[in-house]
């Protein structure tokens with residue numbers, strides 16, 4: 446295993462030799478799989494931004510809006526049904542944190558007969574399972590143990606970006622106005638998901654003012670939780686994108702070499718957790734990152750845009766296939782829950798039966 450010090454030294458160094466050396470370590474790590482063609486996965490999804498209001502104000506975010514708006518049930522259902530027709534299998538519910546703190550939103554929820562946002566979310570996700578072949582994945586910020594437990598019933602997997610384990614960032618432009626980005630709260634939630642055996646997605650956001658030490662600490666923190674609970678199916682290495690109009694618009698985006706080095710470390714530190722990079726944020730470089738151990742392209746959509754990065758268009762599946770096959774690798778569609786977690790140990794009865802009876806039968 447690489448030590449923390451070696452990892453930090455690697456990030457600090459500017460040496461071609463070091464990078465090539467690390468790449469060869471990674472390729473050796475994979476030798477036992479030699480005769481199997483390595484598979485690179487992706488998920489075909491629809492993005493449901495239930496509400497863009499958020500209690501936090503992250504310095505990098507363009508998703509958030511002050512308007513206290515909520516998507517109507519009919520709007521959500523239409524996207525689900527259209528996505529189903531296009532072959533999507535993931536309903537990605539990503540939205541602002543604690544949106545029902547807002548009185549106007551609370552009123553809208555009450556007028557529909559719901560007490561809070563998570564009751565509404567549960568209703569929509571349950572509807573999705575009953576009326577389509579899509580499986581819900583929720584990524585809506587901090588949730589309590591009890592809230593996670595309730596949502597596990599109707600989610601195939603859930604997610605929360607750690608972003609970074611640094612407390613220091615809470616005093617910087619990135620997280621100064623975002624109580625929900627406190628790494629203690631994020632770690633606690635990721636651990637609670639582990640206790641509840643929820644297949645889980647987390648990740649780092651690279652380029653938000655963090656130090657190399659803090660990147661390494663974050664990777665080791667995720668490793669530690671994974672060793673204890675085994676529920677982390679993938680870690681997203683997300684590159685910060687500067688956008689006009691955000692407080693951090695003048696921040697420098699991470700360079701391709703910086704991304705490459707972080708991906709190499711993620712691969713070495715995170716055992717058999719999948720490493721995901723979003724292909725729409727890495728159009729030129731994504732293919733090369735496959736060489737460093739990336740094995741998942743994440744969710745892409747034929748129907749909805751990436752509301753978090755609306756300027757970045759999704760590549761088509763055929764484009765992903767070309768990028769993947771040019772390296773002798775195989776592109777494979779996956780569900781929002783990775784194959785190794787498709788069992789009663791990890792899924793609620795409802796989600797498990799849905800996958801076994803309804804979804805996998807088409808693939809036989």
Ligand SMILES: O=c1nc2n(C[C@H](O)[C@H](O)[C@H](O)CO)c3cc(O)ccc3cc-2c(=O)[nH]1
Pocket residue numbers: 488490492535537582583584602603604605606646647648679681721723742743744750751752753754780781782
């Ligand atoms: O379209 C996006 N999908 C994002 N996703 C979706 C993700 O690619 C897939 O939903 C998962 O791979 C599950 O299949 C996230 C999911 C999480 O749990 C946490 C963070 C993200 C971040 C993004 C994102 O920025 N844009």
Ligand SMILES: C[C@H]1O[C@@H](n2cnc3c(N)ncnc32)[C@H](O)[C@@H]1O
Pocket residue numbers: 505506507606608649650683684685686687688753754
């Ligand atoms: C959904 C996830 O998207 C990421 N996110 C938010 N804003 C940006 C940006 N400008 N560039 C890249 N990723 C971003 C955060 O990590 C969040 O948790």
Ligand code: SF4
Pocket residue numbers: 499500501502503506507508509540541542586623625
């Ligand atoms: S990144 Fe998420 S938590 Fe931060 S402001 Fe945007 S919506 Fe809110």
